[in-house]
Amino acid sequence: MEELKRAACAAIDEHRDAIVGLAEKIWAHPESGFKEHETARLVAGFFKNIGLPCREGLALTGVRAELKGAQPGPGLALLGELDAIILPGHPAADPVTGAVHACGHHAQIAGLLGAALALSRPGVMDKLSGRVILMAVPAEEYLELEFRRQLARENKIRYLGGKQELIRLGHFDDVDLAMMIHTGSGRKASLRTSMNGFTSHYARFMGRASHAGEFPHLGINALNAASLALQAVHSQRETFPDGQHVRVHSIIRKGGESVNTVPADVQVETMVRAKTIEAVLDASRKTRRCYRAGALAVGGRVDVEAMPGYMPLNDCRAMAEVFQRNVRQFVGADSIGESGHMASSTDMGDVTQIMPATHPTLGGAEGNSHSADFHVVDPDLAYVVPGKVMAMCAIDLLCGGAGLARDIVGKNPPMLSRSAYFRMLEEQAISETHDYMEDAAR
Template identity: 25%
Template sequence: MYKKICLSLPLFLCSQLSLADWIDDSAQNVESYTIKLRQHIHQHPELGNMEFKTSELVQKELKSYGIEVRKGYAKTGVIGILKGGQAGPVMALRADMDALPIEEKTGLSFASKAKAVYQGKETSVMHGCGHDAHTAMLLGAAKALAANKDKIAGTVVFVFQPAEEGGADVDNFTQGSQIGSRKMIADGALNNPKPEVIFGMHVMAGMPSGHIFYKDGAILNSADHLRIQVNGKQVHGSMPWLGRDPIYASSQMISNMQSLVSRRADLTKGMGVISIGSIQGGTTGNVIPEQVNMVGTIRSNNEDVRKGILNELPKLIEHNAQANDATAKVEIAPYAPVTVNDKTLTKLMQPALAKINGQEKLHVLDNNASASEDFAYYGQLMPSLFIFIGATPADQDMAKAAPNHNPMFIVDDATLKTGVKSHMKFVMEYPKAAAQVQNAWNQK
C-alpha cells in the first residue's frame, strides 16, 4: 500500500512512511504469535529467582530468530544480542519474567493453576503484574527486529530479567542485592556489548489498551524496606512501672517517624511516605512483652528526600527508645531508587511514542506512580526511558478494572501489539537522537 502512496511524495517523506509501515506490518505479523506466547507463560508462571522454564523458553525463542543468546546472569537471566545491518549505538530493551505468590481468580481459559514454594511455604502462583506480557512483548519485538535487522542502525541488547518482585528462595531484606536488576548488573549482563541507553515498559490496569502514558523525570517512587526491633522489660500488665513497655515505645516511634516527612523533609523537592505494615508483640492482654517487631516501607519520588529519611530515621528511633529506657535495632534495606526518565531522551523520543498509536493515545502523566521498580538501577548507569501501557480494554470502566497484584488482574490481548511496536520504535528512532542524548548525559 505505502509503495503506491510514495509515488506522489518527496523521497524523505516516503522513507518515513516506509519506516512506519514496516513496523506496523511487522507488529501485526507477530501479534498472534505474541499472544500465544503470553498465554503460555501466563499459564505456567514461576516465582522470582525460580524462572527456569521461562528462561529456557526465552533462550529457545531467541535462538530460533537467529539472535545470539547469553545466560548465567542473576541465576535465570537471559541476554540476547542482535547486530543491525548498519553502524550505530548499542541499545537495551528490558523485560521482567517473574510472577507473584497469588491465587488467580480470573477464570481465563489459560488461568494459572500452578503452585510453588515461596519463602519455605507452598503457595499458588500467578502473573498478577503483567510480567508475562512484558516477556512476550519483548520476544515479539525481538522476532520482528531480527527479521529486519538490515534496517537497524546499531546493536540491540534484549534484557530478560528475573526477580523484579523479589526472590522466592532468598531473604529479600538481607539479600536484595543478589537478585533482579542489581544482580544482572553485578554479573556483567550489560558489559559486552555495553548499552548506552535502556528502555522499559509496564502494563497497567485502569489504563485503556492502545494508550501510552509517560513523563520525564521521576516516573516511579523509590522503595526501601524497614525493620525495627524494640526491646523492653517484660512485666505484668497491672504493674508497668516495674518493666519497660516496648509497645508504648513503639507507638511513639510510629507517630514520631512521620515528622521526618512533615517537619524534616524539603517537600518542595518531592514527597515521602513511611508506613509500618506489620507489628508483632505480646501474647496476651495482661502481660507487657519484652519485645516488639515492626516491618515497614519507605517511599519517595525524590532522592534527596529519600536520603534524608534514610539518614535520620535510625537516630530518631534509637533516641525514642532511650527516652523510654528501652533499646531499638533499626535495619533498612534498599529495594530501588527513584525511577527517573532522562529528560533529554524523553523529549526526543516523544514523537516516536506519538506515532505508535496516534497522538490522541499518548498521555503525559501529571504525577509519578507510587509503586517502585528495580529498573531504576539501570537508569543510574545510562539514560533510560520507562513507559506505561494500558492493559484494560478501552470499552470497559477503567475505575472498575482489577488492579495489578490482584487475583482478578487481566491484560487485554490488544495491549501486546502496542508493546511490540513501542520496543521497535525505540530501536529505530533512538540512533537519530543518540548524540544529543549522550551529550546531555555526559554534562550531568
C-alpha cells in the same frame, strides 16, 4: 525507514497468536522475583527458537540476547521484567505461592519477545548501527525481603532489585541507552516523567518477656517500643519538604509471640520514599531516629538494618518522544498522556541514573495495578503492540549510523557515574544497634 518498520511489524503480526499464547502462559504460571526459573526458561527457549543465542541465569534468572547492526554504534537495551507480585486475594493468584501478574509484567515479556522477532527478521539489523540488547530482567517488585536478604547472606545477590544486580554484575556496561514499556490500565499510552526512589528498613525491637497479667512490670514491651516509634515517624511528617512526595510506610512483620506474654521481639519493615535521593536520605535518618526513640522510651533495644532501595526515576524526554512518535499510530495522538511525578518506585530508576532511559506505559489492562481486579482486557494492545513499538523505536534510534541514539547519548550525560551510583547505594546500607536496656533489666 518506514519500510523497515513495516517489515519488522509484519514479523510480529505473523506470530501474533504465539506471542499472545506465551503471555497467557506466563500469566497462568506467575513467579516472584529471583524465582522466575520457568518464565526465564520460556524466554530462553523463545530466543533459541528464533536462532538467537542467549545467556541465562544472570542475577539468578535473567536472560540476555544480542542483535548486531551492520556497523558499530551504541548499545540499546530493550527490557522486560520477569517477576510477579504476591497478592493471594487475586482470582488468578497461584494457590501455593500467592504470586500473580497483577503488575502486568507478563505483558512486558510478550513485548520483549515480539521486539526480538521483529528485529531478527532478515534485513532489519543490516540497516542499523550498534547493538540491540534484549534483556529479560528479574525481581523488579521489592518484596519477600526475608528470602532476598537470605540470598544476600549467601552472597547470591548483593542488592535486592534485579536491574541493580545486573548493573553490579556488569550486564549494563556495554549499554548506552535503555527502554522498556510497562502495562497499565487507564490511558492507552502514557509517558513518565519521574518517580520516587526509596530506602528500605528492617527494625527489630527487643524487650523482655514476662507474664502480661501477673508480672508486666518485670517485662520490657517491644510492641510498645515499635508503636511509639511509628507514632514518632508520624510526628516527622510536617518536616518533610513540600514537593518531595515523601512516603514513609511500615508493616509490623512480627508483633509478639502470645498475647499473655509481654512482647519481647517485634519486627517492623519500613519503606522511605521521596522524589530525590537527598530527601530519601533525610527521611531515612529521621525514621531511624524514631526507631531509637521507641527503644529509649521503654528501655529496650533496637537493631536497625537500612538497605538500599531503588533510585529515583528520571525519564529521558528525548527517548520518550521517540516512543510517542511511534505509539501514535496504534493508539491515536489523543490517547497519549503524561503521568507526571509518580510516588511509586522501580529499579528502572537506577538505570535512568546511569544512562538515558525511558519507561512509558501502554494500556490494555483494567483495574488498578497490584489490585485484585487487575487483568488484561485487550491482548493486542497489552501483548502485541509493545513489541512493535519497541522495535520501531530501535529502528529510529539506530538507523542512519545510529545518529539519533548518538545524539541522545551526547546530550543526556549520566546523572551519576557508575562509581558514584554504587557509592550512593552503599551509603544507604546502614546497620546500627541502640541499646537502652538498664543493667538491672537485662
